[in-house]
C-alpha cells in the first residue's frame with residue numbers, strides 16, 4: 216500500500232522502560248491516548264489534546280499502514296480542525312485524510328497535502344508509539360518552556 220517509513224513509529228520496536236515506551240527525549244513525555252485495538256486501519260481516529268503555548272491544542276491519531284499516525288488537528292489551509300464528524304478523518308476509501316472544510320487531501324503517513332488549497336504543505340506530526348497494546352504520543356509542554 217504505502218512504503219514510506221514513519222520514523223516516530225519505529226520507537227515501538229526498541230526496548231522500553233516498564234509501563235511506557237522508551238523515553239522520547241529530553242523535555243518530552245509519553246501520554247497514553249487509547250488502546251491499540253481502538254484504531255482500525257483507515258478507520259475512525261481518536262482525538263486528544265496536547266499542551267501548547269496558547270493553551271491546549273487539538274490532535275488526533277489514526278491507524279494507517281498498520282501503524283498509528285498522530286497529527287495536530289489543524290488544516291494547513293486555514294487553522295480549523297479536519298474531521299467531518301468527531302474522529303472521522305479518512306476519505307471513503309480509508310486512504311487519505313481529508314479536511315472537511317475545503318477538501319485538502321493529506322497522506323496519512325507523513326501528513327503531506329497531496330491535493331487541495333494547501334498542496335505541498337504538511338500537517339504537524341507528533342511522535343507516536345504502540346507499546347503493550349496501547350497507543351502513546353510524545354508531548355512537549357511548550358507552555359512550561361516560556362515560564
Ligand code: FES
Pocket residue numbers: 290291292293294295314315316317318319331332
Ligand atoms: S480549511 Fe482545510 S482545506 Fe480549507
